[in-house]
Amino acid sequence: MIQYLRQCLAIADVELRKLLRDPTELFTRAIQPILWLAVFGQVLSNARGIDTGKVGYLAFMTPGILAQSVLFAAIFYGIAVIWERDLGIVHKLLVSPAHRSALIIGKAISASFRGLVQAAVIYVIALALGVPIRAGLASAGGVVLVVALGSAVFSTFSLVIACAVKTRERFMGIGQVLTMPLFFASNAIYPLQMMPGWLRSIAGANPLTYFVDALRGLMIQGGQSVYGVGWDCGVLLLVFLGLLAVATWAYPHLVQ
Amino acid sequence: MSPQHQAEQDEAALDIRALTLRFGDVTAVDQITCRVPAGEIFGLLGANGAGKSTTIKMLTTLLPPTSGTALVAGFDIRTAPRQVRRRIGYVPQMVSADGALTGYENLLLAARLHGLTGRAQSARIADALEFMELAPAARRLVRTYSGGMIRRLELAQEMLHRPEVLFLDEPTIGLDPVARHMVWERLARLNRDYHMTILLTTHDMEEADQLCSDIAILHAGRIAARGLPQELKASVSPQATLDDVFAHYSSISDRGRLRDTAASRDVAQRLG
Numbered sequence: 247m248i249q250y251l252r253q254c255l256a257i258a259d260v261e262l263r264k265l266l267r268d269p270t271e272l273f274t275r276a277i278q279p280i281l282w283l284a285v286f287g288q289v290l291s292n293a294r295g296i297d298t299g300k301v302g303y304l305a306f307m308t309p310g311i312l313a314q315s316v317l318f319a320a321i322f323y324g325i326a327v328i329w330e331r332d333l334g335i336v337h338k339l340l341v342s343p344a345h346r347s348a349l350i351i352g353k354a355i356s357a358s359f360r361g362l363v364q365a366a367v368i369y370v371i372a373l374a375l376g377v378p379i380r381a382g383l384a385s386a387g388g389v390v391l392v393v394a395l396g397s398a399v400f401s402t403f404s405l406v407i408a409c410a411v412k413t414r415e416r417f418m419g420i421g422q423v424l425t426m427p428l429f430f431a432s433n434a435i436y437p438l439q440m441m442p443g444w445l446r447s448i449a450g451a452n453p454l455t456y457f458v459d460a461l462r463g464l465m466i467q468g469g470q471s472v473y474g475v476g477w478d479c480g481v482l483l484l485v486f487l488g489l490l491a492v493a494t495w496a497y498p499h500l501v502q
Numbered sequence: 503m504s505p506q507h508q509a510e511q512d513e514a515a516l517d518i519r520a521l522t523l524r525f526g527d528v529t530a531v532d533q534i535t536c537r538v539p540a541g542e543i544f545g546l547l548g549a550n551g552a553g554k555s556t557t558i559k560m561l562t563t564l565l566p567p568t569s570g571t572a573l574v575a576g577f578d579i580r581t582a583p584r585q586v587r588r589r590i591g592y593v594p595q596m597v598s599a600d601g602a603l604t605g606y607e608n609l610l611l612a613a614r615l616h617g618l619t620g621r622a623q624s625a626r627i628a629d630a631l632e633f634m635e636l637a638p639a640a641r642r643l644v645r646t647y648s649g650g651m652i653r654r655l656e657l658a659q660e661m662l663h664r665p666e667v668l669f670l671d672e673p674t675i676g677l678d679p680v681a682r683h684m685v686w687e688r689l690a691r692l693n694r695d696y697h698m699t700i701l702l703t704t705h706d707m708e709e710a711d712q713l714c715s716d717i718a719i720l721h722a723g724r725i726a727a728r729g730l731p732q733e734l735k736a737s738v739s740p741q742a743t744l745d746d747v748f749a750h751y752s753s754i755s756d757r758g759r760l761r762d763t764a765a766s767r768d769v770a771q772r773l774g
Contacts, residue, residue: 498564
């Protein structure tokens, strides 16, 4: 067990070192959420056509944009894995005695760290725009946990896709095709009750919806979770475990 | 030496039994059977598409065989792949060290994945850096290394856990002569000092001649010839070089045929 944990952390440690050595990506990834919140959010909050309950539109969409930027950062994890496969790094990892699932959990841990950096950036932007962020350890701790879980879900999802498509070109195409539908078929920028029935059913099957819902309940003053934060976390955890099982099976196929 | 350890030494490091791999209707490896005693440097020779890399992938548990099996360091690749992975090292054909990390960090990762901790970990890493003459470059990013240094770093990574069998796929491809000789010299020392059995694939006849104590020539997925380098030379003609042996058994004369080339490319592509 300790051995297993060490293997997970060995992979996570390597990814973190790489990220900290070249943090450009962390900065460039901050630009998109700034546009969504400062431009799109500011304008739409004047429209007043969207029923967001007690909170203003900007406060409503902030957790959605946090989830979106976590999704966008995590979804390209697969590219890195394809790159490692083209080089031969994956071969070497797979010939080591490490558990295959530990290799994948290690990647998920480093994705979580990335996600938390995104969260910190969004908090800064949101505070600057005057979004009523909930203070307190319980709220912050909850957000940390949910962001870590959401990052793990989407990075592992990305890894599964990488194992299926195997080439960078195909992955780029599929990455684009997947992220936007995931985003629009969720409650990130409009509430579930505004959606037509068919879209609402799709959103109900979309893990991003539960991710946003949990953040909405934890992050914003007066923010309401539709499903309940506990239920959201349960769904995310189940999805992660399912994806972990698929990825553990698929990862060795990457080199065959 | 304990009797048990003695028994292990008598066992073959590799015991390959009718190992076969088919991709659709292409048979990349066709019922290979052979035993390699512990302590040998065994060369697997063959033209592109002969099945060398595919064989290595099966022996290192990366690719499950279609039929047949192999015992590596005494464990079955099909039924005990994790036991096999504990006892082997593998340097793939491509660059497998991470260029975005330092040499030391690459070694640290390998050591951790092999369960080395604490003092044993730092001692083995220091030892491997020394052995491969990489200590002065240990804190540099690997992307600044030369081709020869990268290969030596990969060897350093794979010697940390003292594998019983070390697999190398084209270990000196793309290296300049000086770097090539240095890699050969280190491999010979690994074999001598740690009694490591080494299996390497190559189509460089000089490499096979210099390094290998035992050679098998693969052609179209089968072992076309097997023996000591001098035996193989003698079997072709009294003045034969290993190049002649290779040409003789690989049917180089028909290599220009489009169908063969297309078939081997196809296999190479499937192997990715």
